[in-house]
Amino acid sequence: MRVGLVDDRTIDLDKLKAIVSTVADVEVVFATQSAEEAYDHIKKETIDVLIADIEMPNLSGYELADIIHSHALNIAVIFVTGTSGYAVHAFELNVHDYIMKPYTKERLTQSIERLVEKSKSAEMTGRLYLKQKNDIHIVQKKDIVLIERSGRSTTIYTKSGPIKTYMTLNELEGELRERDFLRSHRSFIINIHYVKNFSLYAKNSYTVTFDGLDEKAMITKEKVEFLQRNYF
Structure with a gap:
């Protein structure tokens, strides 16, 4: 430690x-x-x-x-x-x-x-337990690439595929306190280790692309600056 x-x-x-x-x-x-x-x-x-x-x-x-x-x-x-x-x-x-x-x-x-x-x-026990009606998904945190909130559901994109859950981003953020994860935008949590590229989307936001995944996320300009100061 x-x-x-x-x-x-x-x-x-x-x-x-x-x-x-x-x-x-x-x-x-x-x-x-x-x-x-x-x-x-x-x-x-x-x-x-x-x-x-x-x-x-x-x-x-x-x-x-x-x-x-x-x-x-x-x-x-x-x-x-x-x-x-x-x-x-x-x-x-x-x-x-x-x-x-x-x-x-x-x-x-x-x-x-x-x-x-x-x-x-x-x-x-670096795993996430996701309850879905009659099922419980056990996800290795290190395999999570990004998480997106859309409407009333949340999609967790992992290396092996997407998983749907009704947990909110606030709830998931509480479970993912590791330094690897960043709340990049009100609708996204990203794993910084999979980030490949930031592309300017609007004045105060960027799109994020990831290694091995077609889906993209959003990140605010403020969070990009935070990443540059504290991670890279």
């Missing part, structure tokens, strides 16, 4: 590094005193967990977690903070844990170990 650390106080950052470095199956990718630098690292390097203080100069840890949440990045967040005032908001951002300073080594270690076990389980 790849972890990023950010705390504006040197003594607190050193404590984080000392504890996290002892946890099995964990690699510290970066440790910084600036949330802006942490954000730059997140755009360039893949991490699984961000451990952050909340109240920091300029960009706060909460604002950084909000960016992660709003862009549906597959990064778990653990807050390690001296203030309890953000606890409710942290819950709204689906933060993994909220640890109050001063804390023990065991408290932080247990939180990280829970995430490690959770990630191992997720790797084994």
